[in-house]
Amino acid sequence: MSQVKFEERETVRTTQQRDGGGRGTAFAKEPPQQPPQKRDFAHTVGDAITKGAGPNGYLAWYLKKLQEDPLRTKMLTSGSLAALQEFLASWIAKDRNKHGHYFTSRVPKMAIYGAFISAPLGHVMISILQKLFAGRTSLKAKIMQILVSNLVIAPIQNVVYLTSMAVIAGARTFHQVRATVRAGFMPVMKVSWITSPLVLAFAQAFLPHETWVPFFNFVGFVIGTYINAHTKKKRLQALRRKYQDSRSVGDERSEYDRRASGPGGY
Known part of the structure; x- marks a missing residue:
């Protein structure tokens, strides 16, 4: 009889532990679940953000x-x-x-x-660069690749870029385009010589060849936006100074004319 009661007590105790019974039930509540709509929206946003890294x-x-x-x-x-x-x-x-x-x-x-x-020129240049150094992974080959990119490819691309920007800005004669290219060539080349080795070295070390194009596009977009915005700010500041100077000169002339035309004037 005592054996039966002992087994019943053990059964009840096991059931309470499995169900979180007893006084511990108040402290073992499951965390409240989010409403289905909010959870679905959060999952949708998360999938949209992280989908870029997946195979699809x-x-x-x-x-x-x-x-x-x-x-x-x-x-x-x-x-x-x-x-x-x-x-x-x-x-x-x-x-x-x-x-x-x-x-x-x-x-x-x-x-x-x-x-x-820009796209056809970059396509040809990057294809040539990758073909010249295909399968060459030594340190010497990587250094040569950086030198060719900075001393041959970058000057060609920058000259084409400055020529196009001059035409877009309104240059219509050869002398106007030439003046724009000569004025902007070295500043643009300095930026290229600073950023290009770092970007290319990073791509060589960490990125497969098929991802070079989107990586270079992203870096070029960020740098180009910064340079373009900086140039626009400088141009607007120059225009404001020119406008203020012309107004001050106009005020001085008006004051001089007013004095000269008044009594006792020349």
């Missing part, structure tokens, strides 16, 4: 497009980034058109430049 994510899709149709993909990417770069630089520098908008006529022009000039 945005980066994998973009790399697939680069392999299937590299030139067309680069043209669409470069054109979109160039237009966005111009718009962001205008917004950062507060450079509006006569209607007060940041979407100026330079935005579609920059899109044309990015799609039909």
Whole structure:
């Protein structure tokens, strides 16, 4: 009889422990679950943010497009980034058109430049660079690759860039374009010589070749936006100083004319 009671007590105790029974139930409550709508929205946002790193994510899709149709993909990417770069630089520098908008006529022009000039040129240059050093992973080969990129490829791309920017800005003669290129070549080259070795060394060490294009596009977009915004700010400051100087000179002339035409004037 005592044996039966002991087994019943053990059964009840085991059931209470499994169910969290007894006084511990008040302290073992499960955390409140989020409402289904909020949880679903959070999961959706999380999936959208982290999807890019997955095998079916945005980066994998973009790399697939680069392999299937590299030139067309680069043209669409470069054109979109160039237009966005111009718009962001205008917004950062507060450079509006006569209607007060940041979407100026330079935005579609920059899109044309990015799609039909910058992308094909970059496609050819990067392809040549990768073919010259394909399969060469020694330190000497990496250093040579950086030197060729900075001393051959970068000058060509910067000259084309400055020429295009001069034409977009309104230059119509050879002398105007030449003056723009000569004035901006060394400043742009200095930026290239500082950033390009670091970017290329990072790509050599950590990135596979198929990801070089989107990585270079991203870095170029950030640097280009900064340079473009800085240039716009300097131009706007120069225009403001010129306007203020012209007003001060005009006020002085008006005061002189007023005094000269008054009684006792010459």
